[in-house]
Amino acid sequence: MVSFYRLHPLQDPEDLARRLRAAWEPLGVLGRVYVAREGINAQVSVPDNMLELFKQTVTAHSELDGVYLNCDEPLSKEYAPFSKLQIKPRKHVLADGLPRSLDWRENGAKLSPAEWHSKVEQLNKEEEGAKPILIDIRNFYESEVGLFKGAKALDTVTFRDTWDALKETLKGVSKEKEILTYCTGGIRCEKANAYIIQELGYKNVSALRGGIVNYAQYVKEKHNSSRSQFLGVNHVFDQRLGQRVGEEVLSRCINCGCSSDVQTDCANTHCPRPFARRRYIQCQECAIRQDGCCCSECADEKKAREQRDETQRRLEELQVSLRRELRSRKKSKDTAAEAAEEEEQRLAAL
Ligand SMILES: [Zn+2]
Ligand SMILES: [Zn+2]
Ligand SMILES: [Zn+2]
The missing domain is CATH 3.30.70.100 (Alpha-Beta Plaits)
Known part of the structure; x- marks a missing residue:
């Protein structure tokens, strides 16, 4: 890749x-x-x-x-x-929802994974007021299963929410403060950091070059996962299991509360969970017990729907075979009538 x-x-x-x-x-x-x-x-x-x-x-x-x-x-x-x-x-390579484009080329510095590694290590030893602000630019379902030690998650649903979330996160923060950002592969930080510099007025802004993907490779080559400054797994789009970078499991099953970082969607097609929060964490046992659903109500609903569908299917099958039966009876009646007619004609001809 x-x-x-x-x-x-x-x-x-x-x-x-x-x-x-x-x-x-x-x-x-x-x-x-x-x-x-x-x-x-x-x-x-x-x-x-x-x-x-x-x-x-x-x-x-x-x-x-x-x-x-x-x-x-x-x-x-x-x-x-x-x-x-x-x-x-396309209109955009990364849809941002901003009313006007910024100069995406003016977006601060890039740090290599090695520089980033020591920055994050250092940052977590410093006093709260003195340390740089480390921001995870990804969506909530990505940062809930893995993030850098000491990072603030924006908790966004889509990238379009980034701007309000950044304003909120940086409210009252001095413009001289060092800001560090990261995302999966780096592209979201290009836009986010252009915004932080051009719209929010920060001067000392850097991103992790190549994002978590690049950092994960660095950790694999240079350290072992126990020294990873990234905790948990790197969420992979459209897959239940992400790529493990750090050894920790950060999230919990929504049903039993045990440690798990398996992400899933509810198997009930009419699940009432809001679309934006349709992905959730669920352990294997709870998934099996609830037939792939987020709660027992959804599991009941799914079962009822499946039974209804099954009854409907059987009913249709019955109707089809009934029609077939009627047709074949009519046909044999017709054949019998024809035979009788032939017989009559034969008799009449005698
Ligand atoms: Zn990024
Ligand atoms: Zn569970
Ligand atoms: Zn559900």
Whole structure:
């Protein structure tokens, strides 16, 4: 897996899309790539033996000048996230909901995983008033299963909520304060830090280069997970289990309260949980006991619906076979009538 992004104005996103397709299709590159006037955001899988050629194609495009390639092993051999190469022109590569765009290129400093590691280690030894502010720019369901030691979670539902949450988090904080931000791969911090600098007036702002994905790789290579400053798991979009980075389990099952970081959606299609909070933490035992539902009411409702559906299905089956039976009786009646008629004619002819 290779992911990269660049928030840098593009004159002709469609043209770039065409040229990238022409360069990558022959290499067997698969994945999802968004191009927009504001830049590019790409997540692709590249065959191992094509990686060097792929890197050359990236360097060959001036629009991708200086991008940082986040190379990451897939979570498992079976996990093949892409089946084709999609390069789509879009309005935004990262929808932000802001009324007007900022200059995304002015977004502060980037720290390497090693620099970040010692910063976070140091930060957690300092007095409350003296230490930098460490902010997790991701959504609530991401930070509830894993975050950096000492980080404040924005607790957002979507990235669009980031702006209000940042204002709230930084309310009353001196503009001289050092601000540190991180997200999964780095792109959200590009926009968040541009906002913190240009709209909120902070000067000393840095992000973790390549995000948690990059940090996780650093920890794996240089330390063991017990020294990870990231606690718990890195949430992976659309998967129940994230990538374990730290050894801790931060979250608890909503039913029995035991330690768990398995995320799930309720199996009751009419679950009353609000859409924004549809993902929750549930341990294996509770999931089995409640038939994949968030509570016993949902489990009852699911069962009742399944029974209703089953009854409906049987009823339809019965109707179909009844109609078939009637048709075949009518047919045999018709055949009998025809035979009788033939017999009559035969008798009459005698
Ligand atoms: Zn980030
Ligand atoms: Zn449980
Ligand atoms: Zn439910």
